[in-house]
Every structure is written in C-alpha cells, then in structure tokens.
Amino acid sequence: MKNLKIFENLSELSKFAAEQFISIGNKKIDKNGRFVVALSGGSTPKILYNFLLSDEFKEKIDWEKVFFFFSDERDVSPISEKSNFRMANEQFLKPLKISKSNIFRWHTEIINAVEVAESYERSIVKFFNLSNGKFPQFDLIFLGMGDDGHTVSLFPFTKALNETESIVISNYVEKLDTNRLTFTYPTINNAANVIFLVAGKDKAAALKEVLKGEKNCEKFPSQCIKLADGKLLWLADEEAASLIK
Ligand code: 6PG
Numbered sequence: 493m494k495n496l497k498i499f500e501n502l503s504e505l506s507k508f509a510a511e512q513f514i515s516i517g518n519k520k521i522d523k524n525g526r527f528v529v530a531l532s533g534g535s536t537p538k539i540l541y542n543f544l545l546s547d548e549f550k551e552k553i554d555w556e557k558v559f560f561f562f563s564d565e566r567d568v569s570p571i572s573e574k575s576n577f578r579m580a581n582e583q584f585l586k587p588l589k590i591s592k593s594n595i596f597r598w599h600t601e602i603i604n605a606v607e608v609a610e611s612y613e614r615s616i617v618k619f620f621n622l623s624n625g626k627f628p629q630f631d632l633i634f635l636g637m638g639d640d641g642h643t644v645s646l647f648p649f650t651k652a653l654n655e656t657e658s659i660v661i662s663n664y665v666e667k668l669d670t671n672r673l674t675f676t677y678p679t680i681n682n683a684a685n686v687i688f689l690v691a692g693k694d695k696a697a698a699l700k701e702v703l704k705g706e707k708n709c710e711k712f713p714s715q716c717i718k719l720a721d722g723k724l725l726w727l728a729d730e731e732a733a734s735l736i737k
Contacts, residue, residue, distance in 0.1 A: 533576030605662035641712030645672030
C-alpha cells in the first residue's frame with residue numbers, strides 16, 4: 493500500500509511524523525501565512541510531541557503561525573486526566589509557550605455535550621470564515637485508531653458515523669456509557685493532509701481489517717477516512733502492522 497509506512501518502533505514513527513508536521517507546516521505558512529492543525533487524542537502522540545519540543549525540531553517552524561484544534565474530546569473538564577486537551581497542553585503546547593489565541597479547545601465546561609459541540613462548530617466556522625454548509629479544510633489532522641477500528645470519537649455502530657452536515661458533533665458511545673465530542677467524516681475527509689499514528693500489537697487485528705478487510709465502516713469506522721483531494725498517510729509500527737503482509 494503506497495500510503496502505509498511501517499516503522500521499527502513508535503519512536504521512529506513519531507520522528508517521521510514530526511518531520512511531516514514541520515514540512516507540511518512550513519509549506520502552508522509559506523503559502524497561506526498560517527498552519528492549521530488538529531491534534532488527535534489518546535496516548536500515541538506523546539512521543540511525537542517530545543520530538544517537536546526537542547532542539548532538533550522546535551526551532552524549525554514559526555510557532556506563532558501555527559493554530560491548534562482538537563479532532564475530538566472527552567466530555568470531561570479541561571483539567572481532567574482524561575482530557576485530550578490537557579494531555580496536549582501539558583506535554584506540548586504549554587512547554588512551547590503557544591499563545592492561548594492560537595489554541596482552540598472544546599469548551600467542555602459547558603455542561604451539555606450538544607452545546608459544547610455547537611460552540612466548537614461556531615468557533616471553527618468563525619476561524620475559517622465559512623459560509624453556510626461549507627466544511628473547513630484543515631492543513632493537517634493527526635488521527636489515532638483504537639483496537640476496535642474507531643478513530644477520533646467515531647466509534648463502531650454510533651450515530652455520528654452517519655452525520656453528513658455538521659462539522660463536529662456530540663456522540664453517545666454506549667460501550668463507554670458516555671458522550672464524546674468529535675469531528676465528523678466530512679470535516680476529516682476535507683483535510684489537505686491526514687496522518688494516522690498507529691502503534692502496538694493490540695491494534696494489529698483492527699489495522700488489518702481497516703486496511704485490507706471487507707468494507708464495513710459501521711464496524712471499522714477508520715475505513716471511511718477517505719480524503720476528497722487531500723493526502724492520507726498511515727504510519728504504523730511493526731507490531732501494529734504485523735498482520736499485514
Ligand atoms: C481518544 C482518541 C481516540 C484515540 C484512539 C487511539 O479520545 O481517545 O481520539 O480516537 O486516538 O483511541 O488511542 P491511543 O493513542 O491511546 O491508543
């Protein structure tokens with residue numbers, strides 16, 4: 493598969509992802525004067541953040557021109573241990589002293605998940621100056637994949653998989669018995685670049701189904717990340733790719 497790169501381990505994978513961030517980012521800054529990126533949740537991106545914070549990378553981009561969004565969030569306080577914002581903020585954004593005006597988080601302090609999603613949608617529409625019915629084009633969206641083939645908070649057999657009009661949506665996930673907040677397929681598939689980071693043997697079975705299995709996006713939601721015009725790249729370590737010949 494041309495858009496799948498396999499790495500010996502997560503560190504090598506993360507270093508390549510950091511190189512992609514800098515390369516795509518500087519091209520977008522040269523072209524548009526800014527780089528608009530959406531960070532994924534989960535734990536996989538931690539080593540990527542360490543690389544971007546390191547002396548090898550942190551001077552290679554003008555951080556004042558980088559704008560950060562979050563492709564999904566848990567319905568928890570922004571200071572909760574479970575918050576995707578908190579992990580990225582503590583591990584990446586705060587150490588880099590990214591200005592608060594360059595960070596657009598989900599306002600999960602709003603109690604009602606639907607209102608959180610509506611608020612985030614308004615902030616995206618305003619930032620991209622979107623006319624009605626249009627979707628934003630993020631320059632880069634990082635995605636993770638769960639061992640059930642979910643991505644962002646598009647979980648198997650959930651309502652959000654069928655959303656075609658909203659940019660973001662709240663999504664009740666029965667197996668977690670909780671609301672999640674997520675980009676929708678049209679938003680992700682409109683991106684200029686999407687990079688999946690997938691590591692660990694527990695992801696191997698799902699990755700094989702997503703990349704090589706029969707098409708069933710209800711069961712394996714990551715299958716339906718198919719970019720209209722953009723570039724999709726899967727980065728996997730050898731453990732996650734162990735069932736893909
Ligand atoms: C989340 C994520 C989710 C995550 C995958 C992989 O909120 O948890 O958005 O889609 O990216 O579950 O998570 P890990 O990187 O922790 O394996």
